Amino acid sequence: MTRDQLGPGPLSRVRRLPKKAAYDSKTIYSILDEARFCHVSGIVNGRAMALPTLHAREGDVLYLHGSQSNALMRSIVERGEASITVTLYDGLRLARSGFESSVAYRSAVVFGAVSIVDDPQEKLRILETFVDAVLPGRSQEVRSTSEQELRLTLVVAVSIDEASAKVSAGPTDDPEEDLELPIWSGTVPARLVFEAPIPTRNGAMVTGDIELPGSVRALLERS
Numbered sequence: 001m002t003r004d005q006l007g008p009g010p011l012s013r014v015r016r017l018p019k020k021a022a023y024d025s026k027t028i029y030s031i032l033d034e035a036r037f038c039h040v041s042g043i044v045n046g047r048a049m050a051l052p053t054l055h056a057r058e059g060d061v062l063y064l065h066g067s068q069s070n071a072l073m074r075s076i077v078e079r080g081e082a083s084i085t086v087t088l089y090d091g092l093r094l095a096r097s098g099f100e101s102s103v104a105y106r107s108a109v110v111f112g113a114v115s116i117v118d119d120p121q122e123k124l125r126i127l128e129t130f131v132d133a134v135l136p137g138r139s140q141e142v143r144s145t146s147e148q149e150l151r152l153t154l155v156v157a158v159s160i161d162e163a164s165a166k167v168s169a170g171p172t173d174d175p176e177e178d179l180e181l182p183i184w185s186g187t188v189p190a191r192l193v194f195e196a197p198i199p200t201r202n203g204a205m206v207t208g209d210i211e212l213p214g215s216v217r218a219l220l221e222r223s
């Protein structure tokens with residue numbers, strides 16, 4: 001079950017350039033799902049801190065995982081709330097002035113309550129979701145998580161209580177008086193590309209001798 005609108009609310013209302021804002025879950029969840037990682041913000045030992053980490057979304061919940069002693073994760077659990085940001089870099093928007101020049105992006109900011117996932121079966125299921133969030137289909141190709149790995153891993157659930165997206169796209173916003181200046185203006189789209197896989201050469205087995213798995217082949221076809 002997902003909600004259609006995740007904002008605006010007291011935390012998520014975009015004040016600066018509100019015309020770029022979106023609050024519908026379709027837009028926000030597509031940004032969260034496309035993002036390869038997020039930044040989690042919190043207070044650690046009295047100081048503001050933001051750290052990059054992987055995330056996986058299921059419905060209106062974002063999952064994070066890390067070591068049981070992860071300081072930032074522990075701090076958001078203790079506080080009971082978190083703010084999480086993701087950003088997709090879509091290229092350059094080059095105006096005729098530096099002031100109006102910018103980058104194309106889609107970003108999302110999430111605010112929500114935090115809880116620890118304790119149940120081992122549920123943890124296991126979520127960790128598989130993580131593996132597939134990084135590379136769809138990979139959880140079916142790897143060995144299963146051991147009990148010790150499960151014990152060492154902290155899994156945190158952040159309910160997506162409020163969220164906003166900001167989307168910067170389209171042609172540049174040169175003001176009227178700049179339009180006749182003989183300066184090139186335009187956009188340069190950018191995207192993430194995966195290159196040829198390099199098999200692992202450590203250990204007894206050279207994995208280059210093993211057929212490339214379906215998950216990696218599908219990734220390269222999508223790239």
Ligand SMILES: Cc1cc2nc3c(=O)[nH]c(=O)nc-3n(C[C@H](O)[C@H](O)[C@H](O)COP(=O)(O)OP(=O)(O)OC[C@H]3O[C@@H](n4cnc5c(N)ncnc54)[C@H](O)[C@@H]3O)c2cc1C
Pocket residue numbers: 011012013014015016017087103105106107108109163164165166
């Ligand atoms: C790649 C990238 C580069 C940027 N570069 C700059 C820059 O150089 N200078 C600059 O001033 N700004 C930049 N921004 C925009 C920046 O993220 C803020 O939106 C902006 O600085 C306004 O800050 P504020 O505190 O006034 O936000 P406010 O509008 O007051 O923020 C209120 C609420 O709006 C929402 N919100 C704000 N920003 C975003 C966002 N980006 N995505 C989703 N929700 C948001 C949040 O829920 C936030 O709590 C950039 C954004 C991206 C993604």
